[in-house]
Amino acid sequence: MRENNMFCNPVPFTDGKRHTNPDPYILRWCGNYYCYATDESGVKISVSENLTDWSCEGYAIKEDDYRNYWAPSVIYINGTFYMYYSNVPADSSDCHEECLKLAVSDRPEGPFVWKKTFFKKFSIDSHPVMWGGKLYMFYSVNDWIGADEKIAGTCILVDEMVSPEQFAKTPREVILPTLKQEIYEENRFGDGRDWYTIEGAAPIVRGQRFWLLYSANAYVNEDYFVGTTVAACKDSLMDMNWKKYPSGEIWYPLLKKNEMVEGTGHNTVEKAPNMLDDWIIYHGRKAEETLDPDIEQREMYIEPLYFSGDKVVCFGPSNHMQESPGHPNIRKKDTLVTDRQMFCPGSPFYIAEFWISTENSHTGMRYGILADYKNENNYLEVQICSGKNEVKAIQKVDGIQNCILTQRLEKNFEHTVPHLIHIEKKFHRYELRIDYAPEISFEVHSGVTAQGESTVGIISHFSKVEMHSFVLTRGVVLEAGGLQDLGKIYCVSSAVADKDGLHSLENTLKLEKKCEFLDFTEEFQIEAACAADNSTVFKWDDGQSVSIEHEDRAYSVYYIRRGSKEWLIADGKRLEIWENADSERTVQICLTNSKITEYRLAKN
Known part of the structure; x- marks a missing residue:
């Protein structure tokens, strides 16, 4: 099924007005996309169900006596939304007073409330990544190579996070400038050195490759572009070694200006609603308009990405009608489940996501995802129990039941807030991921996946289960x-x-x-x-x-x-x-x- 099959960049808003969204960061949560963007007065928030039709929801955070809110990023962990952003005092005219901060909220729209300032130095463009059960942070600073004689400028670092509120303070460099196209300004500070800028880290992971996109040049220039680096996946991000594609000596931009769009940069990569295709969400300016540094002109654009070996390919920037991001075959929202409820027919293979929370009870909460249900004597259930704080995979074939998997959940797992349960069925094999926990793989008895009508749904065991969002793609x-x-x-x-x-x-x-x-x-x-x-x-x-x-x-x-x-x-x-x-x-x-x-x- 394909809905709203065509769209045109920059992406439209439901009020019919033109909205700017510099440095768009996309969070996918409970079936919606949330865009957090740079603005003079606060962090802008917009919401979409499909990446192509957006509604502007105002500001997610505004602090008294501060302005120039730059490059926000948000991660959701166990009921809390953590926003990382930078801004400057309202009476400051120096953008180098931008310092990385943290604000929190229990809702994606906010309001977010400031909690702490991480650094007392220029620090911007955060991008949190959960990897192997640990949280890491990419961000950009000036002081790492800013005092170097030959190549000075802004670069990207990575550090492990002790918690969402604390850096480990063991940063290492990830991407350094090497190309003349990355120069922000020649002789910028009058000391004879050219200033380079590498910023806007944006990760993509597929198979055993970990790409890190970056933006370079100057965001105020028409030549701002997106570049590509790639590394082999390892257990820790701190051990990965990213290399520019195809090399540090050859300029091969993923996105750069054309006759229609200029100033292309600072992006996020997110899955399409079908959970398979990767799309880049970035900002650009209409090339036909005169560049005015006193007016915000950066709008949100989206393009599909393609992958070929180490290479990432994008045919943008574009401003013509094109096919919308792929939609799931099934989509349902906001359903209270108190017994057994089936949502759609099954399939030999599929990718499904459930966003689920439960109502608190002194007797505990227990429910299951019926990943392949034929009848009461033949099914596969992925069952979660709050009291034991564990997930099980239970198969029943011809009336005989056995548990094929038991795994502990995160020790502070809060069952009353929404959690993501991601299931991929690959014929007789399944892959299960809950939130950011490492993926679990298991196989089932051939009797469960044998030919025959099956359905997918949820079963509640003496509990009230809130299904906030369910999507399924036959992929x-x-x-x-x-x-x-x-x-x-x-x-x-x-x-x-x-x-x-x-x-x-x-x-x-x-x-x-x-x-x-x-x-x-x-x-x-x-x-x-x-x-x-x-x-x-x-x-x-x-x-x-x-x-x-x-x-x-x-x-x-x-x-x-x-x-x-x-x-x-x-x-x-x-x-x-x-x-x-x-x-x-x-x-x-x-x-x-x-x-x-x-x-x-x-x-x-």
């Missing part, structure tokens, strides 16, 4: 050994699926789709065994074929169908578009001396 992500399940979507020639991906036992890996979907997006991440003597060819049964060209050994192919329209995006380049493709035509994919490292499918 799947397969990687490493999990690529064995690609054989349930494609007929695959003799192959092996292991930690390195899906590769042929011979030289050529062949895939032929078992069934066609009317609307879908497929993504193949591919790695060639060597730089030469490899190929990937898409062939259709109507005689059409496309041979894929690529620059690096690791690359991607996106195969997209919308009704009778089909197209490919290969290694970040748009290829042929077929406007009147036969909806029943089938494709065969042949890979020579190459393997598939990741596969994604979204049925729209």
Whole structure:
């Protein structure tokens, strides 16, 4: 299902007015997107359900005697919203008095209340990240390399957080300036040194790659741009080593000005409502308007991102009509559950998110997600118990029940506030994540996932359960050994699926789709065994074929169908578009001396 199928940048607001949203930070919570943005008078707050239709809700925080609220970020943890932001005293004319602060609220719209100031020095552009059960903070400062002789300027650091309210005070540098395009101003302070600016850290994680986007140059200039760095995932962010793509000597911006939009920068990357596609949310200025430093002109833009090996690809900035972010197949909100309530049919694979809280009771609270329910004798339940503070996976097959997983919840888990329960069904395998806790994987008995009608819902065990939001997308992500399940979507020639991906036992890996979907997006991440003597060819049964060209050994192919329209995006380049493709035509994919490292499918 696709709602509001088209949109145009800058994103519209429901009141029909033009709104500025510099440095947009996006929080996804209980089925809504919350945008926190820079403003002279306070932190602006806007709300959307789909990333394309926004309502302005005023200010999330305003402090007496302060102004210039810069680059807010917000993280929700166990009932509390923590906002990190910077501002200056109202009587100050020096932006270098911007200092990083913390404010808290129990509502995403605020009002947020100041709690502490972290530093007594220039510190801006925070971005909190929960990784491996620990909280980290990216932020930018001037004093790390500001006194250096050759390359001086603003750079990005990372530090571990002891708590949301306390830095560990063991920062390390993450991204330093290396390119002339990153210069904020030549001879900025009159001492002969050029000043560089690296700011606006924004993370993206897919598979074993951790990208960190950054903004550089000067936000007041038309040449402000977004750059890319990438690192291999490790247990701690403090141990990761980010490198600019393709190198520190080559300028390869993800977003830069064009004839329509300028000053592109300071972004967040967030999932589309379908929970699969990554979209970049950034600010830009209309190039047709005269740049006026005394008037705020930065508005919110959004674009889809594509991934090809180490490369991130964006076709923006844009200001033309284009397809909206992908929507879930099922969406429900605000339902009180006191017994068993089913929400939608099941599927061999899906991605689902539940935002749930419970009403407090002296007897405790217990409820379950019915992830695959056929009848009272055959189901899978992901059950949460407040008294034992644990989650269980319980399967029942032909009337026989057994517990296949027990895991403790966070020790201070507050059951009466909304929590995110994220479940991915991948045929007989499940992946479970609660809030920011590490992912839990488990397999179920074939009897649970056997062919037959199933449904997805919630069951309450003597408790009142508030379902704030439920969304489900019929999509799947397969990687490493999990690529064995690609054989349930494609007929695959003799192959092996292991930690390195899906590769042929011979030289050529062949895939032929078992069934066609009317609307879908497929993504193949591919790695060639060597730089030469490899190929990937898409062939259709109507005689059409496309041979894929690529620059690096690791690359991607996106195969997209919308009704009778089909197209490919290969290694970040748009290829042929077929406007009147036969909806029943089938494709065969042949890979020579190459393997598939990741596969994604979204049925729209």
